[in-house]
Amino acid sequence: MRVGEAAVIDPRGLDELIRLLGDLGYETKGPVVRDGAIMPGAVRGVEDLPAGYQDEQAPGHYRLRRGEGDSLFAWAVGPGSWKAEMFSPTEELWRALVHGDDVSITEPESPVAPLAIIGARPCELAAMAVLDRVLADSAVPDPHYVARREGAFVVAAECGHPAATCFCTSMGTGPGVESGFDLALSELNDAGGHRFVLRVGTERGADVLARLSVAAATVDDLAARNQMVSRAAGAVHRQLANEGLPALLARNQEHPRWDEVAERCLACGNCTLVCPTCFCSDVRDTSDLSGEVRRGRVWASCFDLDHSYLHGGSVRTSVSSRYRQWLTHKLSTWWDQFGTSGCIGCGRCIAWCPVGIDITEEAAAIRETDGAVHAATARGVGPR
Amino acid sequence: MSGGADGANGAAGDDGRPTLAVWKFASCDGCQLSLLDCEEELLMLAGAVRIAHFTEMSRASTPGPYDVSLVEGSITTEADAERVREVRAMSRRLVTIGACATAGGIQALRNFAGEGEYAGMVYAHPEYIAALETSTPISAHVEVDFELQGCPIDRHQLLEVLTATLAGRRPVIPGHSVCWQCKGRGTVCVLVAKGTACLGPVTRSGCGALCPAVGRGCFGCFGPAETANTASLAAQLRHQGMAPLELSRFFSTFNAAAPAFRDEAVAEGAPVRVALGATRRNRPWGAQ
Numbered sequence: 001m002r003v004g005e006a007a008v009i010d011p012r013g014l015d016e017l018i019r020l021l022g023d024l025g026y027e028t029k030g031p032v033v034r035d036g037a038i039m040p041g042a043v044r045g046v047e048d049l050p051a052g053y054q055d056e057q058a059p060g061h062y063r064l065r066r067g068e069g070d071s072l073f074a075w076a077v078g079p080g081s082w083k084a085e086m087f088s089p090t091e092e093l094w095r096a097l098v099h100g101d102d103v104s105i106t107e108p109e110s111p112v113a114p115l116a117i118i119g120a121r122p123c124e125l126a127a128m129a130v131l132d133r134v135l136a137d138s139a140v141p142d143p144h145y146v147a148r149r150e151g152a153f154v155v156a157a158e159c160g161h162p163a164a165t166c167f168c169t170s171m172g173t174g175p176g177v178e179s180g181f182d183l184a185l186s187e188l189n190d191a192g193g194h195r196f197v198l199r200v201g202t203e204r205g206a207d208v209l210a211r212l213s214v215a216a217a218t219v220d221d222l223a224a225r226n227q228m229v230s231r232a233a234g235a236v237h238r239q240l241a242n243e244g245l246p247a248l249l250a251r252n253q254e255h256p257r258w259d260e261v262a263e264r265c266l267a268c269g270n271c272t273l274v275c276p277t278c279f280c281s282d283v284r285d286t287s288d289l290s291g292e293v294r295r296g297r298v299w300a301s302c303f304d305l306d307h308s309y310l311h312g313g314s315v316r317t318s319v320s321s322r323y324r325q326w327l328t329h330k331l332s333t334w335w336d337q338f339g340t341s342g343c344i345g346c347g348r349c350i351a352w353c354p355v356g357i358d359i360t361e362e363a364a365a366i367r368e369t370d371g372a373v374h375a376a377t378a379r380g381v382g383p384r
Numbered sequence: 385m386s387g388g389a390d391g392a393n394g395a396a397g398d399d400g401r402p403t404l405a406v407w408k409f410a411s412c413d414g415c416q417l418s419l420l421d422c423e424e425e426l427l428m429l430a431g432a433v434r435i436a437h438f439t440e441m442s443r444a445s446t447p448g449p450y451d452v453s454l455v456e457g458s459i460t461t462e463a464d465a466e467r468v469r470e471v472r473a474m475s476r477r478l479v480t481i482g483a484c485a486t487a488g489g490i491q492a493l494r495n496f497a498g499e500g501e502y503a504g505m506v507y508a509h510p511e512y513i514a515a516l517e518t519s520t521p522i523s524a525h526v527e528v529d530f531e532l533q534g535c536p537i538d539r540h541q542l543l544e545v546l547t548a549t550l551a552g553r554r555p556v557i558p559g560h561s562v563c564w565q566c567k568g569r570g571t572v573c574v575l576v577a578k579g580t581a582c583l584g585p586v587t588r589s590g591c592g593a594l595c596p597a598v599g600r601g602c603f604g605c606f607g608p609a610e611t612a613n614t615a616s617l618a619a620q621l622r623h624q625g626m627a628p629l630e631l632s633r634f635f636s637t638f639n640a641a642a643p644a645f646r647d648e649a650v651a652e653g654a655p656v657r658v659a660l661g662a663t664r665r666n667r668p669w670g671a672q
Contacts, residue, residue, distance in 0.1 A: 035572040035599070060620065062577045079572060089568040266613045268585035269560060273567035284556050289428040289547055299568065304560045305610050319611060354563075354575050354585050355620045 002206055007198045007214035008221045011072070014185070014196055015046035016212055017155070021116040024208070026153055029085065030118030031078070036064050038078035040085065043118050050075065057163035057347065060356025070194060073187045076163035077121055079352050081276035083131065085115055086148040091297040093283070098291045114151030121159055123166075125180035126173035126344040127276035128154075133338045134279050153204065156181035160228050165347030167238040167360055173344045175236065176229035183209065186225040197225040240345065240360045241367060246332040248366065253324065254373045257365050262320035264355050265303075271349035271357070272301040272326060277342050280307065302326050327362060402451035402550060405437035407471050409457025409464050410491055410519060414536040415482035416440045416456050421539050429543070432550060448474030452549055454542075455528075458484040458491060458519040465516070465525055472526040477549055480522045481542065483535035483638040487607050490535075492519040492641035496654050519641065530555065535605040535638035538590050559610035561585050562602050565593035574601055581621055581634060586612035586644065603637060608644035618648055628652045 001007055009017070022028050022044060032041035033050045043049060054067040055075040067074070096105045120128075128149070135145040159168070159175035168174030177184055182205035186197040197217050200206045217225075272278040282300040287293045300307050302325045308315040316322045334342035343359070350358045406416055420441065422429060436446040453475035459465050472478055483489050494502045495518045503510040522528055532545055541557055548555035558564065562584035566573065574580040574596050582601030584593070588609040595602050608614070618631055626634070632652035635645045646654075 036577045037572040039570065039572065060576060062573075064577070079567075079576075080570060084570070264613075264616045264619075266561070266585040266616055267611050268563045268609075270563050270567065270573070270585070273563065286544065286556055287547055287551055287553075288543070289425065289432045289550075299564075301560070301564075304558070304564075306558065306560070317611075319613065352573055352576050354573070354582075355616050 001200055001209050001214070001216070003200050003202060005200055006217040006222060007200075007209065008195055008217040009198050009212075009214055010193065010195050011046050011070075013198075013212065013214060014072075017183075017198075017208070018043060018045055018118055020208065020211055021118075021153060021155075025113060026116035027113040028116045028118060031073075031075075033064065037062060037080075038064065038075055039080040040082060046072070049073075049119070054161070055163060057165045057351045058356070059165065059350050059358050060353055062351050069189065071160075071187060071189045073119060073157045073159075073185070074161045076159065076161060076166055077124065077346050077348060079274045079348060081127065081274065081346075081348070082117055082120055082124055083127065083276045083278075085117070086128075086152070087131065087135065087142070087145050087279065087281075089299045091144055093295045093297055095292060095294045098293055110147050114153065115148060116153040116155065118155045119157040119185065120154055120181070121157060121346075122174035122177035123159075123168045123171075123344045123346040124276060125154065125156055125177055126168075126171070127346070129180055130277045130338070130340055130342060130344060131279060133340065134277075153208070154181045154183075156184040156201075158184060158186045158225075158229055158232075160187060160232050162232055162236045163347060163351070165238065165350040166236050166345065167240050167347060168345040169233050169236045170238075170240040170242060170360075171341065171343060171345035173346075175232035181205070186228060188221065188224050188228065190224065192220065192224065195221070197221050238347065238350075238360055240331075240343070240363060242341070245363065245367075246335045248370060249328045249332040249363070252366050252370065252372075253328075255366050255369070256372055256374050257362065257369070258320040258324045259374070261323050261357060261362055262318065264357055265319050265323050266354060267303045267319045267322060268354065269301040269303040270352050270354060271359075272303060273299065274348040274352045275330075276346060276348070277330075277344060282306070302329070327359065330359070331363060399434065401432065401434040403436040403446070403449075404433040404546075405448065405450040405453045405471075405475065406435075406440065407437075407453060407455045407457075407468075408439070409455065409468065409485070409522070410460040411457030411482065411484040411489065413440060413456070415485075415534075416454075418481075418537050418539040418542055419454070422543060425543055429546065433546075450475050452477045452479065452546070455480045455485050455522050456482050458488045458521060459525055460491060460515050460519045462514075462516065468522060468525050477529045478522075478526065479530045479532060479545055479549070480528050481532045481534075481537050483533065483605070483607055483642075484519075485522045486531040486533050486642075487639045487645075488519040488521050488641035490638050490640065493636060494519060495641050495646075496636070496649070521641075532557065533588050533607040533639075534590050535607075538592070541590050558589055560589055561609040561612075562587045562589050562591070562593050562596070562606070565589045565591075566596050569593060569597065571597045574599060575620075579624055581624070581626055583617070583634065585609075586614050586617050604635070604645065605638055607639035607642045612644040614644050614648035615651065618652060 030043035031038045049072040051070050056063045092108050094107045135142040181201040184199045280300040281297045303322050305314045330342040503513045545555045575582040580601045583604035584602035587604045588606040590606045632649045632654045635649040639645050
């Protein structure tokens with residue numbers, strides 16, 4: 001089977017695929033049920049996947065339930081993203097032992113096994129492509145990210161059950177997927193049986209598939225897959241109006257909405273921590289009493305006061321300035337910096353905000369009253 | 385030992401090591417115990433500093449001045465208010481440790497009660513108790529160089545503060561919320577996924593996000609995070625069904641008198657008897 005062609009497999013075939021990837025030396029990870037949510041975890045076979053689970057998502061709300069049926073991918077993304085696998089929340093860069101004038105530096109070993117991701121959603125592939133532009137395709141690539149990303153084998157799973165927080169159709173990132181995968185699954189569970197259309201995206205994917213005995217997908221299978229994707233697209237109701245959005249946000253820096261959202265915003269950082277494209281990090285040096293010095297990288301967030309700490313203090317002291325920084329970077333200045341939007345429409349920041357602040361609602365509110373400014377700004381006093 | 389703690393007013397010990405003193409005010413001793421809890425790092429610490437005064441460890445005490453003083457406990461008596469000024473005068477660096485020393489502790493609940501109300505409940509003869517009406521943090525009385533929050537403090541953070549102080553660098557102690565540590569360790573948010581009441585979004589990280597990791601909401605042991613928006617979290621918890629009295633109590637535990645938590649407890653109906661100003665006399669890190 002060649003790139004662009006499609007096979008059809010049943011759940012047992014998927015199980016064989018996962019075990020084969022394990023045998024080929026990959027660390028196989030995929031969606032698992034943990035602590036009441038779909039989370040990335042170790043997947044050794046099809047029995048580790050969330051059979052029969054369905055989710056319910058709304059702003060600030062997520063519930064996972066064991067429903068009817070045995071579908072493996074009848075849910076939308078949970079709080080964990082594949083970002084953490086390639087861009088770790090904490091990364092030791094080097095350590096040094098200091099004894100008098102003698103300094104010896106050691107760097108940590110690279111990860112041993114390459115990763116095989118089972119069931120990454122189309123929006124998550126889009127997120128990886130966004131992160132690639134930032135961390136891999138930049139003038140100074142991040143060696144840790146590149147090492148994990150290049151070795152990773154990606155088995156996508158198209159989306160048949162979007163959540164109420166999803167808005168991938170606005171961002172052009174789902175629910176179907178055409179590239180960015182080695183293999184792509186489309187789960188069908190109808191009168192034709194429980195099966196997966198398996199499309200080949202890369203030579204590497206074709207090589208793996210060649211080791212399994214699979215049948216080619218029929219015209220009916222492919223039609224059912226198309227129907228699943230278009231039905232899912234029709235079930236995505238949340239929208240982000242993209243037209244002229246970067247310029248709209250750029251010219252509304254003094255909009256009163258920033259202060260209104262700041263009254264609700266906890267500045268807790270959850271939106272940036274669940275975002276699959278937020279890439280800010282901080283480099284921290286620590287020392288201990290034995291003379292060992294460590295340099296580490298940790299996830300950072302524009303909601304942290306420390307993030308804008310310059311000599312003598314933080315620049316973005318108000319929460320409104322921090323929320324504005326997040327939203328305008330994600331939807332406006334990201335274009336200037338990387339040529340894309342920083343948002344892929346997964347809706348994690350909406351569901352996992354403890355107070356349910358909705359990025360699409362905030363952008364729409366500014367569009368509705370484009371040009372509004374603080375009364376104080378209009379008088380020339382300035383809001384902050 | 386190099387760096388900022390050298391030769392402080394001649395305070396360094398006879399052997400050149402900086403001196404460390406540990407002081408107790410109104411408290412349970414748990415934070416001081418965190419120092420003894422350091423176990424494998426304790427010998428290294430004892431090698432790096434001369435422990436000059438630490439009654440939890442030894443009766444032997446060397447007179448000041450001291451390079452670094454760790455102060456545990458809140459100020460609840462006139463005598464202690466005087467004693468903490470003496471400790472300040474003897475200390476080059478003064479670091480407060482724990483919820484009592486940084487926010488007044490659980491005993492600051494008295495700040496919300498009628499005069500002698502708690503003493504009457506606890507003691508058979510409250511007339512023998514000579515205490516102030518309020519329990520106040522150390523920073524309400526003297527300048528503090530660094531405040532380490534937590535009930536009790538985290539020993540790794542304590543070691544970080546001591547190591548940084550000895551090296552003359554700024555301690556790496558984040559001011560952000562517990563959510564950072566939940567997400568960093570891959571804990572699913574109990575507030576969003578289960579509707580469990582949780583103070584994590586307004587509480588300072590440092591504990592490692594212990595409670596959410598075992599399915600419980602955060603109790604706020606580490607006190608308010610920087611710029612904690614307690615009003616918005618309270619509105620969400622109310623929306624999820626929490627009654628005002630329950631909410632008021634949720635904010636009124638180990639850090640009841642920390643301004644951000646206190647104000648929310650009062651907004652939810654806790655009685656206001658003592659007007660506690662948000663007096664802060666801390667100096668910026670690095671100021672001499």
